Amino acid sequence: MAEVEREAMEYDVVIVGAGPAGLSAAIRLKQLDADLSVVVLEKGSEVGAHILSGAVLDPCGLDALIPDWKEKGAPVTVPVKEDNFYILGEAGQMRIPNFPMPPLMHNHGNYIVSMGNVCRWMAEQAEELGVEIFPGMACSEIVYGENGEVKGVVAGEFGKEPDGSHGPSYEPGMELHGKYVFLGEGVRGSLAKQVIAKYDLQAGKEPQKFGLGMKEIWEIDPAKHREGTVTHTMGWPLGSNAGGGSFIYHLDNNQVYVGFVVHLNYKNPHLFPYMEFQRFKHHPIVSELLKGGKRVAYGARAITEGGYQSMPKMVAPGVAMLGCSVGMVNVPRIKGNHNAMLSGKAAAEAAFAAIKDGRSADELSDYETEVRNGAIGADLKKVRNVKPFWSKYGLAASLALGGFDMWTNTFGFSLFGTQSHGKTDAAATEPASKHEPIDYPKPDGKLSFDRLTNVSFSMTNHEESQPPHLTLKDPDVPVRVDYSEYAGPSQRYCPAGVYEFVEDDNGKPKFVINFQNCVHCKTCDIKDPAQNIVWTTPQGGDGPNYPNM
Known part of the structure; x- marks a missing residue:
């Protein structure tokens, strides 16, 4: 060329x-x-x-x-009025009081916004x-x-053909x-x-670490709306399967941001982050809030979590x-x-x-x-050891150790020095043979939704005639490695249903990339065990069209 x-x-x-x-x-x-x-x-x-x-x-x-x-009219108008922290069990919750929290954890003076x-x-x-x-x-x-x-x-650059050649309208x-x-x-x-x-x-x-954040905007019953309320939860449904937690933010106009974060250093390739999010909304503390409301937007994005030592x-x-x-x-x-x-x-x-x-x-x-x-x-x-503690010792120990470390860092020192992260998130994934599959309940269409329905609420669009922006270093690896050794985790870690394994004419698995669904979260580029998937930018203007995320 x-x-x-x-x-x-x-x-x-x-x-x-x-x-x-x-x-x-x-x-x-x-x-x-x-x-x-x-x-x-x-x-x-x-x-x-x-x-x-x-x-x-x-x-x-x-x-x-x-x-x-x-004075210049920034859309930063909903001050935080109330802070809530909960640890969830399957049917109940335990409130963590605010007073033992280090000062940096308080949201007084902060605002709920659409970035x-x-x-x-x-x-x-x-x-x-x-x-x-x-x-x-x-x-x-x-x-x-x-x-x-x-x-x-x-x-x-516009107008490339699917094979990368220059089409008639190439710019x-x-x-x-x-x-x-x-x-x-x-x-x-x-x-x-x-x-x-x-x-x-x-x-x-240290290697950079990541989480996957998924978010829905809900319009809820005005009687349940408490503008300025911020709620964070940890625990169920993730348990020992993965680190992470949720956020529920009451903004104005009877709207609520409902979000869920899964740390991407989880071991079990059967874990399905999107379905963990959908299951979370059936917890009584969430389902009662959302009942009678409607979801109006959905999106997902990776989050950098490595912190100070990973920059x-x-x-x-x-x-x-x-x-x-x-x-x-x-x-x-x-x-x-x-x-x-x-x-x-x-x-x-x-x-x-x-x-x-x-x-x-x-x-x-x-x-x-x-x-x-x-x-x-x-x-x-001040917070550099919270993530490593969570990854190494789990939720309960990280709350104790991380909280203590944040308090001592308030006074300028840490008894723990700087903890290491260890493996990349891709390397943390273990073969499927070491783990049991996880049975997820089917979405009910009222509180929980299938991925493709939710992706339609991200207003995502990609011009189909362009080259796929999700590329493979080796086209044989998805079946030979990911499917055979890891049970095809790309089918699950993608929050937009981009990847699937289907049977070819000979009854053998075939890897399919539905790049039109991509919401540009980059999780595949991060979590793929073989680091074989490479996210590149599609042509300009493509991707999600978030209204007020």
Whole structure:
């Protein structure tokens, strides 16, 4: 195939991803120097279309970036009024009192928000400052300079045939070059993954860990609605099968966010995270709340959970990674948006100083120093042992050890040092022969739903004539390894029903990828035991279209 010729556009800073990190960076750059040329490229059909988060927002990031956000009309209007923590059994629950919780666990001063809507508002603020924002522009390649530095990205390539050839309506896209490129793609971003590998940025760090977060928006009976109430649960239905828990957030307009997180380091390949979520809603504490209501939206997204010890080196020549591309979620707080915003602000300040000094395409080491030694590092360091304790010792021990460790970290020390994570989530999966299958009840269509029905509530769409964006390193591995040794876990860990094994004409298993269903959660790229599935970006505008997730 002939080499593609593309036009190029030059900017001071090119930002991939219009999430809280990327938009914060764009806003801060223009605050510092209105003459800087800044572009934000977003693969979703609009800003916010691919944003999925809990979310209870710690406003410290907004406070630092736009101190007058209230006056400017930010959609951050539902303060947390009540905090509840429960450990669930199959039929009952035990309330964990708030008073023994470390101060960092309290939600006083935080807000229940739609991060999709927050990002839409942030995009408006950025555009008012002169930032160029292009939604529907997937970044498919990194452009490298002569010395191996990151020079820019390729965006807006359309019209490929399923076999990868150029169709009659092929558009080559453009190269967007920057003195610096910021990657704010979110969890397991395809470009960030390449940069981490090329420059060996994970060397000397713990492996990154992940969870799968699934979320539904429900409209409930007004009599049951308690605006500003935040509830978190642990325990049933996961038990000893996996770590994780739930969240139930009462926002305005009689709506409730119902979410469920499963840590992806589970051993049993028969585990079905989506069905664990559906089963959870039949617990009396949840079913009574939702009875008479209706589910209006669904989505799923991987979550970075490795924390302080798993953050890779964040910079390489010409490039910096922001927010969840690095992994800045405070796991016990289930919060990362504030750190994403602070990371974008810090990267912008480092790039502004470098450009002012006449530099370009080098490593923004000041950004990395600020993240590790500033507010983000302090936030993550206090909780760095909670996830390893949970993984090694289970829920009960982690509550005791993790809680004690968070309390001592409040005073600046830990008796436990920094615990290691051990294996990757893919390597944690054990052969099916070591585990019993799990029998899940059939969804009732009222509280619980089958996957494909729920995926229709994510408004997901992919142009079918393009190459599948879910690729295999070796097409024989799914049947030869995953199906034979692990009972085909891709059929279960995907929350959108993308993967299935069917019988071919000879009665043998055949692996099928229904990429049209993909909600871009990236779980397959993370959990596949053979690490054979590679998530790449589809053409721009494809994927979910979340309204107010």
